[in-house]
Amino acid sequence: MPIALMADIHSNREAFSACLAHARAQGVDRFVFLGDYVGYGADPEWTVETLAELISRGAIAIRGNHDEAVSHHSGTMNSDAAVAVEWTRGRLPPETRRWLDTLPMTVEEDDRLYVHADASQPERWLYVSDGEAARHSLEATHTRLTFCGHVHVPGIYGLSGLGKLTPFKPQPGIAVPLLVQRRWLAVIGSVGQPRDGDPAACYATYDPDRAELTCHRVAYDIDRTARKIREAGLPEALAARLYRGR
Secondary structure: OOEEEEEOOOOOHHHHHHHHHHHHHOOOOEEEEOOOOOOOOOOHHHHHHHHHHHHHOOOEEOOOHHHHHOOOOOOOOOHHHHHHHHHHHHHOOHHHHHHHHHOOOEEEEOOEEEEOOOOOOHHHOOOOOOHHHHHHHHHOOOOOEEEEOOOOOOEEEEEOOOOOEEEEOOOOOOEEEOOOOOEEEEEOOEOOOOOOOOOOEEEEEEEOOOOEEEEEEEOOOHHHHHHHHHHOOOOHHHHHHHHHOO
């Protein structure tokens, strides 16, 4: 059965709901979440409650930098992100913030490693945004497959036995065979705040039996999400960027 991989939900209830419904329509009954459930958006309570329910049913969830930031002040975020984290901190009770902070940095399952950012030093929250970073992350691990988020842009990197690294740009709905002769790193795009120029929510499914990864784009009610952000008094840029996918 396929596994749904979702990252960077960022308190976007409409996008998360749409992706969950889309995944279930694909026959998915297993979920792996790659971090950043809060921040930017206006529905942190619902998002975390939904995540907790899915974990109780067997889902895996990794900690992201925004999840950590609601318990530990971060000096590395831009001003809009920092405002959203501070607002989120005021919306979540202390026990929920502590719970987010207990989520693991990495999880290994069979031949797969799940992590939010660069696997070589997960706690530094480094971006895997090019081939050099992908190679560095892959060389620091021993699993055949690494799945991460953080970048908000989907991408796939294959490393051959001879050390040649090849980047792939996944196309929505087209399965990419993750050939066993190579090791692979897949950056899963963002559910709640895509940054690749496509405003549709992004997630992926992995079929362990076929060793295939498929990227999905899912339309959702951006107007409703943006209106909630504005009504919450969060920065206008966080609403406007949803329409641009940037």
